[in-house]
Amino acid sequence: MTTDEQAQPVFPLPVRGDAYQRADAGLVGQMGQVSSATACAKLHGMGIRRTWMEGPQPLATGQKIAGSALTLQFMPQREDIASGLAQEAVERQTALWAVLEAVQPGDVLVIQAYGSAFSGCVGDMLVRYFKRKGGAGIVVDGRIRDAPRIRELGVPIWCTGTTPHYASQSELFPWAYDVPVAAGGVLCLPGDIVVADDDGAVVVPQATAPEVVATAQDHQEWEVFSRMRLDQGAKLGNYYPLTSESRAEYEQWRDQQRSSQR
Template identity: 70%
Template sequence: MTDITTPLPRPSLRLPVRGEPFERASLDAITGLDRVSSATACAKLHGLGVTRSFVEGPRPLQPGQRIVGSAITLQFMPQREDLASGLGQEYVERHTALWAVMETVQPGDVLVIQAYGSQFSGCIGDILARYFQRKGGVGIVVDGRIRDSGRIRDLGLPVWSTGVTPHYASQSELFPWAYDVPVAVGGALCLPGDLVVADDDGPVIIPQAMAGEVVDSARDHEEWEVFSRHRLDEGARLSDYYPLTPDTREEYESWRSARAFAR
């Protein structure tokens, strides 16, 4: 019979794992997306050939909030007692990727966390959320749960998660394993430096290299939707103005030119 008090042999793997250096999204890219909704970003990416950009599952802790920022990433992995577990209580976490990624935060960052939709791991709590916010982080997207939700809500820090739990991060089945690595969140891939747009419709991941195309396409889309709403409110037919027909497109171009001249 095995003696469970005997220390398990430990593989020669050093934690936390850190990925390769990366470049954050530019301020111009972030600013360009400032007025683009997640719905529009998702639709435009689909038209450009990226069909899985929506992070399914996480919902806003506080409705009405919105973020745009450059992604930094944190990856949880299943616990295995010979490598990493929460048996040492939360004090062990200060030596994990969860603490390490916090020291990399820069203004404009969005922390994107892979947690497999876990119902029992509180990936972020009040103290870490405060520290993240103080360093200039603009929001957090968690494919899993958070703890201290009331205090985080009081902070005003925008957070998207699948729910709440009283557990700390490594109390259950997961462990903060790696940072600055690709992560899978809600069925979408997020690379460090990708852009994140999140609002009441949920988070969307925009590949950094495609941000300019999305901005150009989305700007026109958002503008003609303003025009279409205006015409529909005046009693126009839906089929004429959503989407625009060739004739109403010409009408829109004239309307847009007149607005630009009036400015």
């Protein structure tokens, strides 16, 4: 089979999902104040248990993002439809190039790659373009390449590691974008909110985000109070979590703090 024949597969690629609504920018900004741990815990309390993407770790520590999910799906290669033999000559016609043209400011690109150790889903040039388009960060259920240059770019990335391979060099092929993806065992829909920090990446369903924000703010505030009291020598069981007595003490402290800031 020739390269030209591969460029005209029997199944039209790339696949693009239906139009979707990105998360409200104000809501995303509020989610940016919520840690991944708190978001995960609050969603668990709401009955949504699989939200943390197992596998992706920060390429550089100390970074935090929240953004509307823009999704990219890799699929296994099948030579009569799609293979990576022609490298970028073929890849530029795939969902990998197309999804980068769809990036809007604040987007988090979420990539389904099955944890593959042999597919460098994005590299320096693509991440550079992603940054220019205003993307907030990238979460890859798989690997990247050109890690030193990407670190220099400062784009926050969560991935399972690095590889010298290009995206379609081995077993996968960029197939679809703006579609539901499975990343690290978690379902991510286009427009969901992704929160990621040193503890990992968490998917917050868009419809649940207002409740997560509301409950997380109180949770994070009382944890500040509890840390203070523990540092002062208080008993753990009295302040983590709060009892009815320590809750009343916290609320008094909180009101005093807010009054002093007016």
